[in-house]
Amino acid sequence: MDYKALFRKTWDETDEGYAQRHNDYEETHRKAATRLMEAMRKLGGIYIKLGQHLSTVQLVPLPWSQAMKPLQDQCFPTPLEALQELFLAETGAPMSFFFSSFDPEPIGVASLAQVHRAVDRESGRLVAVKCMHPDIEEFSAIDMRTTTFLLRIVKRVFPEFEFTWLGEEMEANLPLEMDFRHEAANAARCVKDFSSLEKTTFVIPDVLWAKKRVMVMEFIKGARVDDLDYLARHKIDRNLVSREIAEITSRMIYITGFFHGDLHAGNLLIRPAQPNTRSPYNFEVVLLDHGLYFDLPTDLRVNYARFWLSLMARPSPAVELERRRYAKLVANISDEGYVLFVTAISGRAAVDGVDADGTGRQSMLEMGANTDEEKKKVRKAMVQQEGLLPQLFALLRTMPRKLVMLFKVNDLNRALDLALQTTHSPVRVFLILAEYCNLAIRLDDLDHMPPLSFGDRLSSWWRFQSWKWTLKMWTVGADAKYALERWRGRASKELTIDL
Template sequence: MGQHMASMFVLPKEWTDTMKVLQDKCEPTQYNDLEVLFLSDMGAPIEELFDDFDPNPIGVASLAQVHVGHHKESGARVAVKIQHPHLAEFCEVDMEMVDITLGWVKYWFPQFEFTWLGEEMRTNLPKEMNFVIEAANASRAEAEFRDIRASLYIPKVIVSSKRVLIMEYIQGGRVDDLAYLADHNVDRNKVAIELSRIFNQMVLLNGWFHADPHPGNLLIRPSPPGSRSPYNFEIVLLDHGLYFDIDRKLRVNYSKLWLSLMAPASRPVLQERRKYAELVGNIDSDLYPVFEAAITGRAALEGSWEEIEDNKFRRASSVIDMVPQTDEEKDAIRHAVSQGDGILLSVLDVLRRVPRRVLMVLKLNDLTRSLDLALMTTHSNVPFSS
């Protein structure tokens, strides 16, 4: 949730800057401790299963770190994801501390209702800590895209246990590495379009989606021989620990909400937008402008948010009509959130009210929008309108 808050433009800049350190500033576990965990989970020491194993991790996240080795049995170069050894030991303590802290926040500041955050943590964290679940998610994701011609690639899982995951190693660059894209003659606009298409497919059609596509979980590489990608690149999706399903009724209503946002503003269209916002997000008319801003990543469409002083920028009639976001618009919405009477509380109220599945879709939306901005594309940066 801290990573999500770091990508939410509707929150004050001081909040998002504070939360950004949660995205990639993790400390590695000492190698000796990893050896003990590996032996406990796999029943054999690292040197027995690998011809070579780099003790220096290539990536360190909040739950685990990744090493590269050569797997004896498969004969393949592999990425080995190993959970931080004392994570499970302190997990329950952490969650209890979150519950107590949020309870006191609610007691002293009733308008800041965050207890749902602790509930969400208790539901999702055990899933992310079980790499057997992650392996199953990766297999299902691969199967759901098997008959779809897309640039998506899911690394093959070789061995999985609860705290160790051995998978195919993929050489590539971060998907937002502009120098890497240029060196390999990859069109960043096409990359952004493919990212949007992949995650739209998951949310709107498959009804089952990866909930954490931050840049550290996405690699890009030139298309190898036999690739199904329609372009000269493949997008490699990593870290399949957290997926959510979304039922057909919610998907249909969410699609209709986007269709109304894409239609030119008129009285019937404005009514449609509010109608589907209520069906999708449990959002009433008063909170609709904040919800619309969270979805579109923009200050306001025509007829949506009269409170924002928008004389310095043009308000679009629909997401199709949007022009690139100006500094004036960014300043206006930051000012509205930080200084406007009750607007920040409205943002928090939206986060509390929306169903948890919708909150995860908003997180996905924010992350894909951030990727689009990082890619410095020349087309619209409204990810679900393409």
């Protein structure tokens, strides 16, 4: 009813009218999202999981994602007695058969499961025991059907605002997340994908064994990856941590094609490098939760890499045609939805960043920092441009679900870079991404070119080397420029204080 009332309102076509319209939209979003968040909190279970997912989706209005953030901490532990019954049902033996000690206080509680510290009786190793909340499986089927039904009602009342894709995604992924044997298999595959690297900071805990609702893993001590005090105490460089996370994510997406769907700070630990480490630095990055992964088909993976690299290229009519062609290939995006698609996928103000001839005014690398002012510009455009919000939901309906998850991973990467308060250029994340896109295209060329096609091989090699050195120069230049801007900012602040 609030939205129906909002859509009946009119505003003056002036700056004051646009500002009022923006405020009215923001207030309606906030009220509706807060009501829904409270309902999800009371219902618990998968509703909290759904709200947590909404809190990290870049494409929903900002008041919605902000209102859902409290659900990230609204998970309540299952009592020890219920866990003992779960163990007996899953394994046919009590907890004492497997563990010489078991800490009844969980070290982490999530919407689907909780984790306890224990000592493995057979090996004497300190382990982390992940146990599913017993009532989750019992109610998940009816909860998913209820959610899908309610989303269909939303679609019927507001045909232009369709969220049924969210229910479909949950129905497809939640059963996989609720089977820890699937999570153990994901972890094993990820270990294999990174096994060929001589040097990497990436670490995945060993899985000792897994049943459907119980999993026992190596216990790893560390801190959240965005714990700045911990990083300072252990003399760990924040810039290197951010770069390593960007490299890990980029390798998953563009090289192996098997990527983690929820790489937020709560799933990542940082610890000092251990003996016999493969890390080239004094730290290791540990990925804890492996319940949600996605496979990218080779054609989508390579075309997605080509699209990103085209966004990095200096604008021209030919480059703009290339960008639009790959947007069509990877996401079935028409010319009408192209500018909005680029804004959504990059988080940058491309809404008005195209000249009359269709040529982008800047490349992604030339746009510099993603400032608060630019974010306000995007949100203002969403309100001022008639029909833009329905276009956004139309994009979500038509594009591949895996691409929506890639949006989420890209946004989480940028959020981590901000949370780490890095001192390198904000475009560094894009530069690392571009390096892996360049490598992905080169490897695909080598896989598909005939052995004697010397012209094609030379062309591919030259393109790869050109991008490689261009990106190296951009990296040096961007960091130097950003360092100079920060120095000038500090000098200006000190001068103001002196005056």
